[in-house]
Every structure is written in structure tokens, then in C-alpha cells.
Amino acid sequence: xxxxxxxxxxxxxxxxxxxxxxxxxxxxxxxxxxxxxxxxxxxxxxxxxxxxxxxxxxxxxxxxxxxxxxxxxxxxxxxxxxxxxxxxxxxxxxxxxxxxxxxxxxxxxxxxxxxxxxxxxxxxxxxxxxxxxxxxxxxxxxxxxxxxxxxxxxxxxxxxxxxxxxxxxxxxxxxxxxxxxxxxxxxxxxxxxxxxxxxxxxxxxxxxxxxxxxxxxxxxxxxxxxxxxxxxxxxxxxxxxxxxxxxxxx
Amino acid sequence: xxxxxxxxxxxxxxxxxxxxxxxxxxxxxxxxxxxxxxxxxxxxxxxxxxxxxxxxxxxxxxxxxxxxxxxxxxxxxxxxxxxxxxxxxxxxxxxxxxxxxxxxxxxxxxxxxxxxxxxxxxxxxxxxxxxxxxxxxxxxxxx
Numbered sequence: 001x002x003x004x005x006x007x008x009x010x011x012x013x014x015x016x017x018x019x020x021x022x023x024x025x026x027x028x029x030x031x032x033x034x035x036x037x038x039x040x041x042x043x044x045x046x047x048x049x050x051x052x053x054x055x056x057x058x059x060x061x062x063x064x065x066x067x068x069x070x071x072x073x074x075x076x077x078x079x080x081x082x083x084x085x086x087x088x089x090x091x092x093x094x095x096x097x098x099x100x101x102x103x104x105x106x107x108x109x110x111x112x113x114x115x116x117x118x119x120x121x122x123x124x125x126x127x128x129x130x131x132x133x134x135x136x137x138x139x140x141x142x143x144x145x146x147x148x149x150x151x152x153x154x155x156x157x158x159x160x161x162x163x164x165x166x167x168x169x170x171x172x173x174x175x176x177x178x179x180x181x182x183x184x185x186x187x188x189x190x191x192x193x194x195x196x197x198x199x200x201x202x203x204x205x206x207x208x209x210x211x212x213x214x215x216x217x218x219x220x221x222x223x224x225x226x227x228x229x230x231x232x233x234x235x236x237x238x239x240x241x242x243x244x245x246x247x248x249x250x
Numbered sequence: 251x252x253x254x255x256x257x258x259x260x261x262x263x264x265x266x267x268x269x270x271x272x273x274x275x276x277x278x279x280x281x282x283x284x285x286x287x288x289x290x291x292x293x294x295x296x297x298x299x300x301x302x303x304x305x306x307x308x309x310x311x312x313x314x315x316x317x318x319x320x321x322x323x324x325x326x327x328x329x330x331x332x333x334x335x336x337x338x339x340x341x342x343x344x345x346x347x348x349x350x351x352x353x354x355x356x357x358x359x360x361x362x363x364x365x366x367x368x369x370x371x372x373x374x375x376x377x378x379x380x381x382x383x384x385x386x387x388x389x390x391x392x393x
Contacts, residue, residue: 014272017270068258068262071261071262071265071266072258072261072265074265075261075264075265089269089270090264090265090268090269090270091269091270091271091272092265092268092269092270092271093265093266093269095271095272097272109272113270116270127260189263189267190263190267233257233260236260236264239264239265239268239269240264240268242268242269242270243268243270244270244271244272
């Protein structure tokens, strides 16, 4: 177990917020060597590790594979803390704090964080994505003996594609309703990916996780029949439900 | 047992875009995430080192590569894992390596073509470019 550790470093990499007095497992930080510990404040504790100058350089200068690896390491630490603590708020990648002033988090921010911790307590995040997977269906076009037959085949293929799309839309609407009923909150993730028909995150009570997954899984064959693939990821720390923004002052 | 939890795309989607954002006196620095995401995208889409890291799934992810996914071609180096019993088989049956070989082959053909055209250009007598509406060195090429 790792609890508050006095530090003389002048920079701390900040991973997460946990309840005041929480105990976290032994972990190494994003640099692979420094120890992760909790920095207590009056209401909540900050999960941090000394910020190695090389790590800071990797996130402020030219981006390379190390930057991507650091993002993965950041998630690793948060995931390990979330697996151990009932309530965890992930902090945005790349947040570096001053250890002295961080212990004097302003009261408004601290209260917001404490409230947010209550919101995600004993809950997990699952990602649910539906991706279009059209099947190759050009054999009738290839076999067309004439131009008219070819155009007819193309028209038929497009009609079938429209029908599949409509069926997928219906299944997604049904899936969304079902999952909303067994979750505490839902939010859309990025919609910028072409081919993604649905990309959402759900906040699910740990006691209902199996039910949630079973209901999601039940939609898989219906979506497949509509040329769509269901992808469920998780459990995650509640990244998508930690939308707390605030300012701190000494 | 729950579903597999992450692909790198999923991790980055959350780590870079989600989570608590605190600014103010306690924060020494916070990255410009938009800039970092853009830099990562540029890096991954161009660097050979990405493949060594198993990051070449970016090439097939339209979010990061900027390419339209056609649904018939999977180039994910690290398969996205469906929850239970899902089929992540590439419908085209083509692997990452075959895609890369094809791209490399096309590249070699293009290089050979450029060299051929350059040779022809050098062999031609010098003309006043554009005098007949056709730039120097382009005559006779039908493709």
C-alpha cells in the first residue's frame, strides 16, 4: 500500500483524485521508476508521482512513440488505482502540479471533486461501439452480361445497403434504450470516426455490470445481420464521467 | 469475466479527451491536448517506429489517419477485441503485411516509372516549354 509520501520534488505528475485517506496499491509512475503516492488535501487526495524531467520533455517537445507510451502508462496507473478504490476520478493526461500548492486546493474545487467522486463511487465505465461492416457484394455485378444488367445489380446492391443501414439504426436505437435503463449515465464519445454508427460510454454500477454486458451481447447477432459489429470495451475508470473543471489557488 | 478492455485507440480517446481538468495556481503545466493529439496523429501516420510499437493500427483508423474506412480492408495491427465470441476476422482475408507489401510494390512501380520518364525527358531535344500549349517533356506519354 502506498499512502502520502513527503516529497522534495518540484513537479508532480497527477493521475487521479481519490477519497481523502484512500490507500492505493504499490505502483510505479509513467516514467517506469518513480513511486506513485497520494498527496492529501483537506477533502480529497491526489494520486501523483514525481515528474521526471525526461517525461515532461517527452510531452512538451516533439511527439514520438514515447509520448504515446506515456499515455498508455498514465492509463495503467489510473486503472490500477480504480481496481483498488471505490471512487476514482481520472485526471487529464499531462497535468503537472506543484506539490506545495496542490495541498492547498481551493475549497470550491475540492468540493466539486468530492461531489464527483460520489457520483462515480462503485461504478465502472464501459465503452459501446457499433461499427459498420459492409460485406462485399459485387458478384452479381461482376456476372452481369449487359450494361442494363450491371446497372440493375448496382441498384439492387444499394437498395440492400439502405435496408441494412435502416436495420442497424433500429437496432442501435433499441440497444441505446436498453443500456440506458441499466446504467447510471451515458455520454457520447467522439463522433469523428467514419464508419462508427455508435460510440458511447456508460457508467454502470459494479453490481449491474454482468447484466449490462449480457444485454449488450444480446444485440450482437441482430447487429451482425444488419452488417454492423458490436464492440464493447471496459471496464474503465470513469474517464467519461469525470468532467470536473476547476481552478486551484494556494 | 468482462470484455477485453482496451485498444490503444480506446485508451487515447479517454486519456487525451476525458478526465478532470484543473487549472490555476496548483497546476504547473497542462498539455495542450489538441496540439498533442494532432502531433500524435502526424507522428503515427508517418513514423516507421509506430509499427515497432504495434501502433500501426492507426493507419486503418480514420480518426487518426484521416482515411475513410471502406469496411473491406482492415489494417489494424492490434485487433480490436469484441466482447464475447465476436469475429474480428478481416473480411478481405488480407493481412497487415500483405497491405504493406502491396504498398511497397506500388511504390517501387512508381519509382521505376519516374525513372523511365526522367530518362525519356533527358533523351528528348530541348523544346521551348509551353510554346504549343504542352509543357516540355510531356509529349508522347499517354498515361
